[in-house]
Amino acid sequence: MSQLVAVKNITKKFGAITVLNNITFEILSGEVHVLLGENGAGKSTLMKILSGIYKPTGGEIQLGKNTFKEVTTNQSRDFGIRLIYQELSVINNLSIEENLFIGSIPTKKIMGVSVVDRKKMAIKAKHALSCVGFKKNPKILVHELSISEKQQVEIAKALIDEPKVIIMDEPTSSLNDDEVLNLFNIINSLRSAGLGVVYISHKLKEIPIIGDRVSVLKDGHHVGTWDAKTTPVEFLVNKMVGRELTHSRPIGDKVDRSSIIFEVDSLISKDKFVNDVSFKLYKGEILGFAGLVGAGRSELVETIFGARPKSQGNLTLSNKKLDINNPTDAIRAGIALVTEDRRETGFFHNFNVAQNISILPFIKSSKYALSLESLDFKAENKMGEEYKNSLNIRCSSVKQNIVHLSGGNQQKVIIAKWLAADSDLFMFDEPTRGIDVGAKSEIYQILREQADKGRGIIVVSSELPELLSVCDRIAVYRGGHIVEFIENKDATEENILKSATI
Numbered sequence: 001m002s003q004l005v006a007v008k009n010i011t012k013k014f015g016a017i018t019v020l021n022n023i024t025f026e027i028l029s030g031e032v033h034v035l036l037g038e039n040g041a042g043k044s045t046l047m048k049i050l051s052g053i054y055k056p057t058g059g060e061i062q063l064g065k066n067t068f069k070e071v072t073t074n075q076s077r078d079f080g081i082r083l084i085y086q087e088l089s090v091i092n093n094l095s096i097e098e099n100l101f102i103g104s105i106p107t108k109k110i111m112g113v114s115v116v117d118r119k120k121m122a123i124k125a126k127h128a129l130s131c132v133g134f135k136k137n138p139k140i141l142v143h144e145l146s147i148s149e150k151q152q153v154e155i156a157k158a159l160i161d162e163p164k165v166i167i168m169d170e171p172t173s174s175l176n177d178d179e180v181l182n183l184f185n186i187i188n189s190l191r192s193a194g195l196g197v198v199y200i201s202h203k204l205k206e207i208p209i210i211g212d213r214v215s216v217l218k219d220g221h222h223v224g225t226w227d228a229k230t231t232p233v234e235f236l237v238n239k240m241v242g243r244e245l246t247h248s249r250p251i252g253d254k255v256d257r258s259s260i261i262f263e264v265d266s267l268i269s270k271d272k273f274v275n276d277v278s279f280k281l282y283k284g285e286i287l288g289f290a291g292l293v294g295a296g297r298s299e300l301v302e303t304i305f306g307a308r309p310k311s312q313g314n315l316t317l318s319n320k321k322l323d324i325n326n327p328t329d330a331i332r333a334g335i336a337l338v339t340e341d342r343r344e345t346g347f348f349h350n351f352n353v354a355q356n357i358s359i360l361p362f363i364k365s366s367k368y369a370l371s372l373e374s375l376d377f378k379a380e381n382k383m384g385e386e387y388k389n390s391l392n393i394r395c396s397s398v399k400q401n402i403v404h405l406s407g408g409n410q411q412k413v414i415i416a417k418w419l420a421a422d423s424d425l426f427m428f429d430e431p432t433r434g435i436d437v438g439a440k441s442e443i444y445q446i447l448r449e450q451a452d453k454g455r456g457i458i459v460v461s462s463e464l465p466e467l468l469s470v471c472d473r474i475a476v477y478r479g480g481h482i483v484e485f486i487e488n489k490d491a492t493e494e495n496i497l498k499s500a501t502i
């Protein structure tokens with residue numbers, strides 16, 4: 001296997017902060033190189049340097065036989081490097097086909113004038129989409145696609161124009177099991193064709209399945225590179241987190257069945273995606289919702305939250321009947337919702353970390369959504385500092401803009417924001433998407449503490465091990481309603497899946 005691209009002794013500083021320190025890393029043809037590290041370790045930054053998005057502060061980049069101090073996005077692209085971003089970058093109001101060709105529209109000359117070569121576009125689009133097994137009409141708008149379909153379009157976009165190196169930054173974070181298998185088939189065929197693939201993921205069980213080599217970054221340093229098939233995952237976790245992790249299963253011994261915190265009775269949404277749902281949530285309980293992607297669990301929490309109109313149903317929280325018509329009503333009634341899509345609905349893009357964390361108490365207490373006299377910058381920063389410490393959020397300061405945080409750290413800010421709202425009912429939709437293995441256990445601990453304090457906790461997750469390790473009881477959801485409740489002690493991945501599919 002020959003070297004396709006490499007970085008040598010790369011350093012990257014943002015202001016006074018060094019986020020990459022003397023990194024040497026190479027990508028060979030025909031290999032899948034897994035890149036592992038905690039949230040904020042520097043994985044995405046390193047890949048952005050290879051793609052020309054960031055300029056390194058020191059070191060060099062080798063593309064084929066040529067060595068550069070820095071590369072432009074065009075140089076990187078022309079060499080054949082494609083980066084599939086951690087956050088979806090498709091544009092909703094363009095068609096699938098148009099998205100595939102952003103920055104690389106094929107042209108032809110007609111009487112000396114360059115025009116878009118629609119025929120070539122259609123052929124290339126068809127090829128790239130068929131490589132990822134995508135069947136929808138390429139003329140429809142991306143807006144109409146689910147998150148996982150958007151992710152497929154992102155991958156197809158990277159396959160246009162015969163790439164040499166494909167970098168996938170958490171590509172499976174919103175794919176279901178079948179879609180992950182499909183992606184692995186695509187990656188295997190890329191590898192057989194001699195491409196180099198960099199694969200970033202927090203799903204550790206994927207490492208030996210898809211990887212050939214694995215490199216670990218910690219705090220901007222390269223810890224080492226090992227064989228991905230034979231190196232035990234525990235060893236890698238230790239290199240990445242610096243400690244052993246303990247796993248415990250909740251017993252649910254603090255659940256008080258005589259005290260109901262939250263009750264949903266015969267809830268139906270106007271669009272019928274929620275189709276007659278009833279359940280009770282007890283004091284001290286964490287209730288999980290399992291189901292296949294598309295079963296309608298996100299629609300359920302959105303309807304409870306007033307983000308989706310309902311046609312009937314009663315909600316009771318702490319013995320009070322609720323009248324919720326929009327999310328502001330829900331927030332004021334003491335309900336929190338961590339949504340599935342962090343970039344679109346998770347945070348305020350132009351706010352700093354402290355402002356994002358402290359916005360909800362203002363919304364809750366002020367008559368208007370936000371009134372100027374209610375702003376208290378000192379309190380805002382203090383609250384930001386508290387959550388930065390308790391959730392171990394990595395940022396240069398709480399005044400850093402949230403868009404400059406790593407993906408996992410943005411997710412922690414979103415969780416902090418809702419914890420700060422001091423709600424009675426917390427609903428988490430895929431709460432640990434993109435969160436590293438060490439931080440996950442910290443978040444599970446926080447959920448348990450909240451439940452022990454008497455707050456109602458609902459967790460929607462596609463990760464069955466996550467549901468099994470945090471929830472006291474699991475509601476299996478299918479076709480817009482609950483088909484079965486399974487107590488944690490009786491739950492296994494097999495019986496949940498069976499109940500979710502039949």
Ligand SMILES: Nc1ncnc2c1ncn2[C@@H]1O[C@H](COP(=O)(O)OP(=O)(O)OP(=O)(O)O)[C@@H](O)[C@H]1O
Pocket residue numbers: 014019037038039040041042043044045046086394395396404405406407408409434436
């Ligand atoms: N444009 C920027 N300005 C300032 N700091 C930045 C910028 N981009 C990244 N950083 C910082 O660099 C560090 C590394 O971030 P990076 O996104 O590379 O982490 P990561 O390993 O990809 O983490 P995750 O698993 O959470 O995605 C973080 O502390 C982040 O705040």
Ligand SMILES: [Mg+2]
Pocket residue numbers: 043044045086169406407408
């Ligand atoms: Mg990242």
